Amino acid sequence: MELVISDLAVSRGGLVVLEGMSFTLSPGEALILRGSNGVGKTTLLRTVAGLQPPAAGHVSAPPESLAYASHADGLKSALTVTENLAFWAAVHGLGRDRLEQALEAMDLMRLRERRAAQLSAGQKRRLGLARMLVTGRPVWLLDEPTVSLDQQSVGLFARVVRGHLAAGGSALIATHIDLGLSEARVLELDPFRAEARPSVAAGFDDPFAEAIA
Amino acid sequence: MNALLIRDLKLAFRAGGGFGLGLAFFLLVAVLVPLGVGPEGGILARIAPGILWVGALLACLLSLDRIFALDFEDGSLDLLATAPLPLEGAVAMKAFAHWLVTGLALTILSPVLAVLLNLPAQGYPWLVLSLVVGTPALSVIGAFGAALTVGVRRGGLLLSLLVLPLYVPTLIFGAEVVRRGAEGAATGVPLALLAAITTGSAALLPFAAAAAIRVNLR
Numbered sequence: 001m002e003l004v005i006s007d008l009a010v011s012r013g014g015l016v017v018l019e020g021m022s023f024t025l026s027p028g029e030a031l032i033l034r035g036s037n038g039v040g041k042t043t044l045l046r047t048v049a050g051l052q053p054p055a056a057g058h059v060s061a062p063p064e065s066l067a068y069a070s071h072a073d074g075l076k077s078a079l080t081v082t083e084n085l086a087f088w089a090a091v092h093g094l095g096r097d098r099l100e101q102a103l104e105a106m107d108l109m110r111l112r113e114r115r116a117a118q119l120s121a122g123q124k125r126r127l128g129l130a131r132m133l134v135t136g137r138p139v140w141l142l143d144e145p146t147v148s149l150d151q152q153s154v155g156l157f158a159r160v161v162r163g164h165l166a167a168g169g170s171a172l173i174a175t176h177i178d179l180g181l182s183e184a185r186v187l188e189l190d191p192f193r194a195e196a197r198p199s200v201a202a203g204f205d206d207p208f209a210e211a212i213a
Numbered sequence: 214m215n216a217l218l219i220r221d222l223k224l225a226f227r228a229g230g231g232f233g234l235g236l237a238f239f240l241l242v243a244v245l246v247p248l249g250v251g252p253e254g255g256i257l258a259r260i261a262p263g264i265l266w267v268g269a270l271l272a273c274l275l276s277l278d279r280i281f282a283l284d285f286e287d288g289s290l291d292l293l294a295t296a297p298l299p300l301e302g303a304v305a306m307k308a309f310a311h312w313l314v315t316g317l318a319l320t321i322l323s324p325v326l327a328v329l330l331n332l333p334a335q336g337y338p339w340l341v342l343s344l345v346v347g348t349p350a351l352s353v354i355g356a357f358g359a360a361l362t363v364g365v366r367r368g369g370l371l372l373s374l375l376v377l378p379l380y381v382p383t384l385i386f387g388a389e390v391v392r393r394g395a396e397g398a399a400t401g402v403p404l405a406l407l408a409a410i411t412t413g414s415a416a417l418l419p420f421a422a423a424a425a426i427r428v429n430l431r
Contacts, residue, residue, distance in 0.1 A: 067295070070291055
């Protein structure tokens, strides 16, 4: 599934932060987004994921091909590791075997009956990333996936991403650290930084009217 | 969709899920009112329908902000919005789960509390029927209010202010069904109106709530 970004501008809080971005992400490719704090990495990923409309330009990829992982892991602390993951597998229509594979891949087998409330930050993160495996979707959008992971878990995660790429998937990753994905392309976002000005959409700033239209 | 329903029910029943809070509140209202009003049976019997309905409504209101706020805070709402499940369906399922743990539970508890309030015997079936028909509207309207205030920190009070006026018709017709039932009068008209409010809001509000969530997630 190809992800094509053409002349995209994204806005945060009514201000355009990045503009004029065009790139293509083909199956089997990983693209690493780099940029200073506040440049708009998260905003870009949320726009590509379809959670907010672009200020200009297009994201062309079917929404059902995209899987998004934000800073928050979307875990329920009262549910066990298996229950958390089984929920997302069921939502995406995947069965038990994919769940087992995901637990295995992120080294969560020993923790499977543990409540998410009792996990460490790094273990929660691993569970959050295991969720990507039970979405069954080809294009991964990962926002700072390695926060609070130790060196070993980063290696584990890099292996999972490589496996995903080898199976014809692709990944758009916003990160500061070196994941060890030598084959990945890197896109520096700072050159696309927009001058501070209101987005076009702010001209008729009535989100409810837009939602209805 | 079923997975979402099962998850929400599990979360409600586990520690910290808030199941029982609404019921305890309902129980307290029904216990405190006779203490405040005094033991005279005639007055209690007259105000029982109204007190029971107001109690049920406030108990329902207690857990409304949990419908979306918790999912918003831990990021699940972002993930649900990008999941294959239509957001409208997710809203409807979450409202249904809320009804099962509050509205339905309150309905089952209500005959016991009606004893405390000295409701005439012929009013019992009407009390249960009116709550079964009316409380789903409370959950759906509440889910819409919760969707509107989902990004607001400490939005509980704002949610109450938004939702309580919308609950007025349900309260009026619900209590009217019980009052007429207790007096042995015909209940057809208020019951039909109550059912109309429930079906109308269940049909339309999930769409409005989903649109509100999409805007709030930006």
